[in-house]
Amino acid sequence: MLSGRFLLTCLVFVSFTHLQAQGDLPSDFLSKEFHKERREQLRRKLPKNSVAVFFANPVRNRANDVDFIYHQDPNFYYLTGYKEPDAVLLIFKDNQTAANSKTYNEIIFVQPRDAMREMWTGRRLGDKGVMDQLGFEQSFNNGEFKKYNVDFSKFDQVLFYDFFNDTRDNPADSSDLYNLIEQFKVKVNYPSKDQLTVSREQRKNNLNMTGLDGYMRELRGVKTEEELEFIRKAVLVSCQGQIEVMKALKPGMSEREIQGIHEFVFKKYQAEDVGYPSIVGAGHNGCILHYIENYKPEVSSKELILMDLGAEYRGYTADITRTIPVSGKFSADQKAIYDIVLNAQEAAMKKAKPGVSFAELNQITKQVVNKGLKDLGIIKSENENHLYYPHGCCHHIGLDVHDKGMRDALQENMTFTIEPGIYIPENSDCDPRWWGISVRIEDDFRITKNGNEHLSSYAPRTTDDIEATMKLPSPLDNFVLPELKGKK
Template identity: 50%
Template sequence: MRAIVPYTAVLFLILFTISSFRLSNDTPQDHLPAAFHQERRNQLRKLLPPNSVAVFFANAVRNRANDVEYIYHQDPDFYYLTGYQEPHAMLMIFSEDQKNAQGEVYKELLYVQPKDALREMWTGKRQGVEGVKQNLGMKQVFNNTDFTDASIDFTKFNKVFFLPFHNDVRDEENIKGDLYDLIAQFKQKVNYPADYNAEAHQLYELIQQSKADKSVNAAQTIRSYQQMNERLKEDKILSDYAQAQDEKTREEIAKQVPQININGYALDGMMNTLREVKTQEELKLLRKAINISAVGQIEVMKAMHPGMSEKEVQGIHEFVFRKYGAEFEGYPSIVGAGNNGCVLHYIENNKTKLENDLVLMDLGAEYHGYTADVTRTIPANGKFTKEQKAIYDLVYKAQEEAFKLCLTDSSVQAPGRVARQIINKGLKELGIIADENERHLYFPHGTSHHLGLDVHDRSNYGALKPGMVITVEPGIYIPDSSKCDKKWWGIAVRIEDDILITEKGYENLSKMAPRKSEEIEALMAKSSVLNKLALPKLD
């Protein structure tokens, strides 16, 4: 006898289908297209050596407290290659076409979480297999529970590439095919050693690839790695090879290197190569994220007053982000007034009154996966003091000179070197340091990192190329009790802009937010609609 579906269940499914259809038409339509992700997979395939496969896993679901999870954020590499933003998924990309038992040819496989009406009622719509095929343009898509029985012979590949595993993946006991299961089954299928160390196996390959007359260089490299990672000294093969005194001994030790086809480090370099140069589709989203962040800086400049708190400043920025549809902050927001600004990654943001301090604001909106990174430093009362202005204008000068080295074929370190020279000279002229070559902590960081899906984005950090986006962020930080005149204490300034490398030079993508001290003071003199917002007082 055919089971009768309860009326309530039918009604729920109808309403769920209708609401899902309605939501699909009310969501942003400017995400990266499926063709972008397909092309990125094609480009990765070109980097893979013959007879190899690259395996990627979605980000883990992470617990916040008890039965509350952190808002889910997809792994940037996984998103870059698929556009899929749900957890418990796995992607395989093959260097050459494969053929299944039915004779069908394929070159990629994607395993995703299945449709589940009851779970979707609690945690939101899932695309499922058919949704992914339709929305993301992938053909070989399966439920994650199907990977258990997948007849993939990983031993036939010369190399099986994957990214290092993390130890924060929980086993969802009541969910089959979750990320925990996918990783465990993958490890079983590839005979993943229990004591696998990606860095050690990288050095094993170095040994195998080094000819006898080059083995002394390989041994020196291993010793260098062992100095940075004590665990590598526990590996007998590496230690014996590193300490061997002649080529013949090293040649004999090389024969002991285990033959293994899995590789947990080389895929990093391939993804660095792919992601460091942005496509036009990516730049469109990056520009949006950066412009949103610049508007946030502008609105705070108009609204700021000495009685405001760091949290309130943070809130205005993040309100602007949400107003424009940014899903996340690209990193924890930094709002540091006075001495708090001297803590480079200060995120407590708990000072209740800004008073007459300088306020360092380092915040970036994340829009459809791409994040800005914009910093401005402004006086809470709208006017720089003499000392504040001196430090601010010095940082501005250093940044202006650093921009000039944001050129094709220049190194990513070049802007920082010139910025440091200018800042050191200026600090000496102000009497804060005694000599330009003096070692100090007033400028303790570099100026530039790549920007994209990550705030510190993937790159091989070679010569700059058109399409790369980097930051330029010189700064001066003078904490209380520094060894200089007390009038400088508690002054912290960082100015950070997002720079696109072009064929003919560079473009400052965040130029909308004022940088000159005079421009900042002029903008802060204007009124803000936010000053009219009056909320009831609470005990």
């Protein structure tokens, strides 16, 4: 009797809080009309007599019984707006006929409402919620997918992303992502990787595990006005983080503390998360391109600090890097390297317009960097191979920090970065005076009809503007925590 009453209490509690909480959550997400239109755009691109299949991201385990905060697969979110795990989406090129003679061209299977689980891990939409809030006409609980009777062999192509075998099986849930994938494999006669064959030719089938990415790159690479609004917000929040750190930075701070200021600003402006692991590297740590330990206990007044961080707002991320002097003033050598990188970035900014490729912009920045390094005597020839600038200068931004998009020709409303850099680690083959200097300047842009819009211009970028900003008072100047004196 007690368990029955407890379950009834759970049901009432979850139903009440689910309804009550709708007003407690942000409401400015992408509209259901946006996602529906994106599905329609994909449908138009699909080959004749085909179906595209998308799976939600798996839940990732951190350790023991603790999972990482869930992050939806960007393609799945882009097409649905659904932010929960254990789901599968099918988009058909042509109308299909259900058993009740009703026609449909898309169907989604999602995790069901569950009073007990929602008490532990949060609210769920369920199949009815997906219909009401996300605008799907055909929405079912994921337990129905196994019984879903569609003959995949009738299609010329079944398009999906291949699997990485990184999904855990939850023995208590027969409809989790692991089982959805296994059920799908049976339905489409997915070839076993370890299956032996005596045939010289691979068995022909209608499975296409490469073509879907090209369509998604075309779609996601060019942003809509709704998307641009969120990207602009993410960029402005990230710029403000850079400004607040410039004002607050002092010798003796730790890299973690500096990271914390950035990320506090993000949260203050209601950004849900960082778009990627924050990079805060002082001195030679800045020479590690993706340095995410941020573990140096004290930064020195003799060092530069490279800060590559981006806020994620409503799923869309910025990507901004500033390199500033811990002392508040660039030394002559630091300024010399910095200005080469700045000149390289500005040269690419002037050329960025529709029709230009990332490769062209990258080449422009490399020419400026190589000439500058030669003039300083760091390299002997502008054609010398070196690792002082080891990466490309551009990538798309959006739902991913390295977002999907075409790289061969920029188009209006593409959003992307320009991020040249110079990194001179200890023991490099040059005068030791340059050792430990690392500079990257990264800004975000939108391609316009005839040029580009500099989205992140709000964050100080020249050495004069950075030094001037670092002289400004900070709200954190008087924020001093007491020494810890816990009882022994």
